[in-house]
Amino acid sequence: MHFPTTCPTCAREVPAEFADSLIHELTCPSCGARYVVYVRKQKFEVLFDLGTRALLEGYAREAVASFAAAQERFFEFYVKAFALERAAGREGDFEEALAALDGTWRHVASQSERQLGMFALAYLLREGRAPDFLTPGALGSDFRNRVIHRGVLPRREEVEAYAARVFALIDRLLTALGPGAAQVELAQERAFAAHLAGLPEGVVAVFEEHPGMFRARRFAGPGGGETAPKATVGPSTPPLNDAQAFAWALAERGAWRGPLKRR
Template sequence: MKLEFHCWKCAKGTPGRRVTAPFNDSSVYRFECAQGHVYEIVLAQLRFEVLAETGMQALVDGYYRDAVASFAAALERVYQLYCEIVALSRDIDETVFKSTWKLVASQSERQLGMFIGLYMLENGDVPPQLPKKFVEFRNKVIHQGLFPAENDAVDFGQAVVNLVQPLLNSMMPRYTQEIEAFMIRHFENAEGAGRSDRNKHRVFFDFILQFDTEADDWDPAPADLSAELVARRSREIAD
């Protein structure tokens, strides 16, 4: 799975203008095009968005177990994000939240339980959840070594996207200030990493999930993974 970047100093059509780098565990990426133009960029998207994108890329490449694992991990990181944003809205100190999250970080069920409780208290309603059949499917893939068929992996990814995107949409207007503060902290942490002698550019890529406080549309529909899969494979053939 990789991140693609087009050098904006090279004219369109210049050989080697498109460069790639594998996703990493930070938000900082260093690129050098064939003409020697060097960039160090800060990826605007958060961990859950990157995980969902790697899931989409795994579908394109035919790695269906990896796709399921990535979408499942993305969902867990969304639960974490929700809890952290709610904590910010309640003026909970960052260190207190981190210490609390450590108590649940090693077990998915504990993370889910923390999300369920906070969502109920915040909204007075039952939180959105994956249908039972997809939970069972994920467990078979992750814990029992099941090799999923393409359509099953796509269906699972679609179920995650169908759950996550509306949740993100609902968070935007309600927690706008908290999300903006969270993103400022994200950028500050990222821009403090890497080489300090090089200017870093913030770049927002077109990933499968949309979570952008500066977007014109705060209520985008969930992506259609089947259509996206066809479109991306067609682009790969064209390239």
């Protein structure tokens, strides 16, 4: 999936394809300038936005795959946030903690069930209670498996319901993480800095923050463009259900200008 970038030399729009590292090395076809675009966004956010774009453009089955992948990558994000948050409270080097975390994650990188187990334990240790929301029904596992593994062609309303469930879970857990999420973002910034240090002379670095379903809600403060309540609210106010939360987020996202904005 592509997103537009602007050449810092001649201002021509140049399309870029999302890279797994979110580091994009580009050459302007007009003036030949070389530049690198660093996208400050987590992989689960990109995947969920790609799913939203697919859904809005009529590709319901493809959207399910992106939403399912976004949920799995968010569980990885949560585990890393918890581990780095704990490491930040102890003496030691952040890079060492990050290397130890990466080395541990490699043992489960290709096994989604073990990743889910790591997430369940991280949630228990951080929140002090069992993750009772990890049932197949709550996660929409049967629907996801029927679409992805059995080739079922879903109706749009089924995909919207699944997306709403995934969205509400991620949004709830992001809210619970609070400042803990900053540790993973710090790890991304360090990866960007390491790449930046190796750039040859004449290559321009461009840092971008793309709007998205979670980024708009997580980073918009009072008066900063947030137009809807969060999925998890105070005890005096009844929480939004999954469909309402997802609808609010779609409305918020439609108010932003960005590479994934609905046409």
